[in-house]
Each structure stands twice: as C-alpha cells, then as structure tokens.
Amino acid sequence: MSRKKTPKRKGASGPAASALPAADGSRPARPGTARPGPQARPNGPPQPGRPSLGGGDFYDVAFKVMLVGDSGVGKTCLLVRFKDGAFLAGTFISTVGIDFRNKVLDVDGMKVKLQIWDTAGQERFRSVTHAYYRDAHGQWFPSWWWWQKQAVMALGSQGAKDPTDGRETAPLVAQVECELKGVRGPSSSVSPTPWAWLTEIQDYAQHDVVLMLLGNKVDSAQERVVKREDGEKLAKEYGLPFMETSAKTGLNVDLAFTAVAKELKQRSMKVPSEPRFRLHDYVKREGRGASCCRP
Numbered sequence: 256m257s258r259k260k261t262p263k264r265k266g267a268s269g270p271a272a273s274a275l276p277a278a279d280g281s282r283p284a285r286p287g288t289a290r291p292g293p294q295a296r297p298n299g300p301p302q303p304g305r306p307s308l309g310g311g312d313f314y315d316v317a318f319k320v321m322l323v324g325d326s327g328v329g330k331t332c333l334l335v336r337f338k339d340g341a342f343l344a345g346t347f348i349s350t351v352g353i354d355f356r357n358k359v360l361d362v363d364g365m366k367v368k369l370q371i372w373d374t375a376g377q378e379r380f381r382s383v384t385h386a387y388y389r390d391a392h393g394q395w396f397p398s399w400w401w402w403q404k405q406a407v408m409a410l411g412s413q414g415a416k417d418p419t420d421g422r423e424t425a426p427l428v429a430q431v432e433c434e435l436k437g438v439r440g441p442s443s444s445v446s447p448t449p450w451a452w453l454t455e456i457q458d459y460a461q462h463d464v465v466l467m468l469l470g471n472k473v474d475s476a477q478e479r480v481v482k483r484e485d486g487e488k489l490a491k492e493y494g495l496p497f498m499e500t501s502a503k504t505g506l507n508v509d510l511a512f513t514a515v516a517k518e519l520k521q522r523s524m525k526v527p528s529e530p531r532f533r534l535h536d537y538v539k540r541e542g543r544g545a546s547c548c549r550p
C-alpha cells in the first residue's frame with residue numbers, strides 16, 4: 256500500500272545498504288574501524304556464564320523479534336514505547352531500511368534478551384526485510400544460546416485515520432479480509448489491498464516462528480473503525496494470538512513483548528518441570544481493553 260505525504264529523509268531513495276546494521280545485529284564499521292567478521296560473536300569470544308550486552312546487561316538467552324506491517328501503523332512507536340517508555344508524537348518519520356534495539360527482560364527468573372528489528376513498511380524496502388527474515392535463523396552463529404528461535408509481530412491499525420496528522424490508512428481487518436478472500440483492491444492509498452505480511456512470513460521466516468498479530472492505535476475512540484471482536488475473530492481464522500495495543504498510551508505494549516519472550520523461552524528451553532506456557536491463553540487472560548487507559 257502506498258502512503259500519501261510521507262516525509263522522506265534527505266537523499267533516501269532506497270535502502271542504503273552500507274548504512275544498515277548487519278543481520279547479526281552488529282553496526283556498520285565507522286571509517287578506520289575494523290568490523291567483526293561473520294563468525295565473530297556479538298559479545299566477543301564465548302565465555303562461561305552469562306553473555307553481556309556490553310554495558311553490564313547480562314542475559315541467559317537471546318532471541319530475534321521482527322516488527323512488520325504497513326508503513327504508518329506504528330512499528331517504530333511501539334518499539335520506542337517498549338524500550339524507552341515514551342511516545343514519538345508529531346511528524347511521522349518513516350523508517351528507512353531497518354534498525355534494531357535490544358531489551359533484556361526478566362522472564363520467570365531468567366534474563367531473556369530480545370533483539371527487536373524495526374522494519375520499514377514502505378514497499379520499496381521489502382527486499383531488505385526479506386533478507387533479515389532469512390538471517391534471523393542465525394546460521395552465522397552456531398552457538399547454543401544465540402538465535403535459537405525467532406518471533407514476528409505483525410502490526411495493523413485499528414483506525415482508518417492516523418490520529419496524529421489525519422492521513423487515511425486502510426484498517427487492519429479490511430486488509431486481512433482482502434487477503435483471506437483473495438481480493439485485490441484498486442491501487443489507491445486508502446482502499447484495502449490484500450495484507451501481504453502473513454504470506455511473506457510464511458515464505459521467509461522460520462517454519463516454527465512465534466507469531467502475534469497486533470491491532471495498534473486503539474487510543475482514539477473517534478478514529479477506531481475496527482471493533483476488538485472483529486480483530487479477534489480474524490486472528491482466530493488464522494490461528495494467531497491477537498492483542499490490541501497503543502504506542503501512545505502504552506496499552507498492552509509490555510505485555511505483548513513479554514508474551515512473545517515467554518513463548519520463545521519455553522520453546523527453546525523445554526524444562527519438563529515447568530507448566531506449559533500457552534501464548535493464546537496468556538494474551539487473552541492478561542490483555543486489557545482500550546477503555547482502561549485513556550491518555
């Protein structure tokens with residue numbers, strides 16, 4: 256789906272590959288600095304005990320999480336809310352290429368590092384995102400603690416208008432319904448077009464990827480066009496856990512990432528004595544309704 260009036264960063268005509276972080280999470284080398292080769296571990300040579308993020312932030316296990324969805328649905332804002340507890344209000348600056356942030360969570364007494372990749376929703380960056388799905392398998396790091404499992408959080412918007420600047424967007428449910436029915440809408444920026452993300456995840460992500468569907472921007476009752484029940488119904492058709500979130504108010508943001516971290520940890524650890532964690536039940540039980548958290 257194309258977007259109207261998206262301010263572009265100066266000189267950004269496509270993915271600037273040299274400026275993008277490597278799929279293993281390392282940043283491009285500055286001039287005059289050496290870049291670790293693909294076999295280097297992100298935290299240096301293997302050490303007994305817990306690896307560190309560099310700033311004394313130790314963790315037991317690390318996973319890669321990707322945020323995908325159309326441009327403007329709020330991926331960057333969701334990540335900033337989760338990482339820094341803040342909301343990026345004001346002018347919408349569309350992500351160019353891809354970026355990531357790390358956050359370590361305490362999950363049932365274990366330090367779980369999530370390396371969260373914020374992808375660009377714009378069509379012209381699609382091939383960049385595809386490459387990062389593939390590298391999320393972690394073939395570069397044949398280590399037992401690194402990149403064992405992958406998660407993708409697919410975002411849509413529950414509103415028809417961007418409450419920040421009033422631009423129109425096709426809401427999540429309309430778009431996904433188009434995909435379910437195989438309908439191809441007219442190529443207008445507001446008409447729903449098939450939601451290509453689930454097909455893309457099937458094609459490019461790990462076969463046992465942890466998936467979650469998020470309906471973002473539920474903070475504005477006036478702008479909402481998708482009822483929560485409709486989002487839930489749709490997610491059920493795909494067999495996906497579903498949560499409504501708001502990067503603006505913080506509604507369900509920590510919860511969504513925690514749920515994904517719990518599922519990833521359980522799938523990779525398989526501690527027989529631990530009760531089985533059920534992602535669907537957890538989000539259903541713990542998720543809060545939009546009316547609880549007005550800004």
Ligand SMILES: Nc1nc2c(ncn2[C@@H]2O[C@H](COP(=O)(O)OP(=O)(O)OP(=O)(O)O)[C@@H](O)[C@H]2O)c(=O)[nH]1
Pocket residue numbers: 324325326327328329330331332333343344345346347348349350351374375376377417418419420471472473474475500501502503504
């Ligand atoms: N009201 C409201 N606005 C939001 C929310 N999340 C994001 N926005 C606004 O929506 C616009 C787009 O947000 P971004 O996070 O930059 O969107 P994105 O999905 O990263 O877009 P791309 O980088 O182009 O893929 C910005 O103007 C945000 O302020 C939300 O939960 N509520």
Ligand SMILES: [Mg+2]
Pocket residue numbers: 330331332348349350373374375376
């Ligand atoms: Mg973005």
